[in-house]
Amino acid sequence: MYNKLQYISQGESVEEQLYNIHSALDNGCDWIQMRFKHQKPKKAFALAESVKFLCEEYLANFIINDDVHLAKQFNADGIHLGLSDMGVAEARAILGKTKIIGATANTFEDIVKQVNNGCDYIGLGPFKFTKTKSNLSPIIGLDGYRSIIDKMKDSGIEIPLYAIGGITLEDLENLVQTGIHGIAISGIITKSDQKSKLITELNEKLYGNVII
Ligand SMILES: Cc1ncc(COP(=O)(O)OP(=O)(O)O)c(N)n1
Numbered sequence: 436m437y438n439k440l441q442y443i444s445q446g447e448s449v450e451e452q453l454y455n456i457h458s459a460l461d462n463g464c465d466w467i468q469m470r471f472k473h474q475k476p477k478k479a480f481a482l483a484e485s486v487k488f489l490c491e492e493y494l495a496n497f498i499i500n501d502d503v504h505l506a507k508q509f510n511a512d513g514i515h516l517g518l519s520d521m522g523v524a525e526a527r528a529i530l531g532k533t534k535i536i537g538a539t540a541n542t543f544e545d546i547v548k549q550v551n552n553g554c555d556y557i558g559l560g561p562f563k564f565t566k567t568k569s570n571l572s573p574i575i576g577l578d579g580y581r582s583i584i585d586k587m588k589d590s591g592i593e594i595p596l597y598a599i600g601g602i603t604l605e606d607l608e609n610l611v612q613t614g615i616h617g618i619a620i621s622g623i624i625t626k627s628d629q630k631s632k633l634i635t636e637l638n639e640k641l642y643g644n645v646i647i
């Protein structure tokens with residue numbers, strides 16, 4: 436089963452990224468997506484090398500945003516690909532069957548396309564406005580999630596679906612009720628000065644009484 440809480444990393448430098456990732460792991464995150472945009476290859480390489488090591492130490496999932504070759508090079512657990520990144524089928528040919536390939540969707544039609552191309556999970560967003568990502572797709576909102584998930588059920592599409600974009604603790608009860616599998620979060624975890632409390636509360640709301 437895929438873990439329900441994915442931390443998407445932030446930071447302008449390798450050091451800041453590592454600090455944020457390390458403290459997310461230390462405070463209970465067990466899935467890291469290394470998102471380090473527009474960097475020189477040497478820096479992305481250095482960060483990936485350290486994150487791989489850290490995630491092994493914490494027994495956490497390690498996936499990389501965008502860069503399939505970097506994921507291959509470090510034998511990461513997988514990759515997350517957006518609608519304008521490398522296609523899922525091409526990434527699958529490079530990474531193989533056992534790696535996790537996550538794919539972005541903003542509409543039901545995107546989900547159908549990404550699922551048909553063989554992705555393992557969907558990141559559906561943005562749920563709300565967020566400053567973390569520029570050039571956001573149209574905001575989906577709670578009603579949008581309900582309607583897209585209804586269409587998935589009607590079409591027999593079963594795949595772990597992660598909500599993403601501007602999510603806060605207060606959103607979780609309603610979001611979980613829509614039938615999402617989990618959430619991907621960056622800003623509120625990065626900025627929290629009570630990370631352990633926040634991550635515990637997020638996990639409690641995501642897993643309910645299930646022991647993890
Ligand atoms: C879990 C998850 N869902 C969606 C995204 C967004 O990916 P993408 O559209 O490629 O945008 P960037 O993150 O690359 O800016 C994601 N990263 N993770």
Ligand SMILES: Cc1nc(C(=O)O)sc1CCOP(=O)(O)O
Pocket residue numbers: 443539559560561562564565566567568571572599600601602619620621622623
């Ligand atoms: C990386 C990303 N992708 C999105 C999408 O909608 O595809 S929203 C987003 C940012 C998620 O971070 P935060 O929790 O700080 O809003």
Ligand SMILES: [Mg+2]
Pocket residue numbers: 500501515516517520
């Ligand atoms: Mg991308």
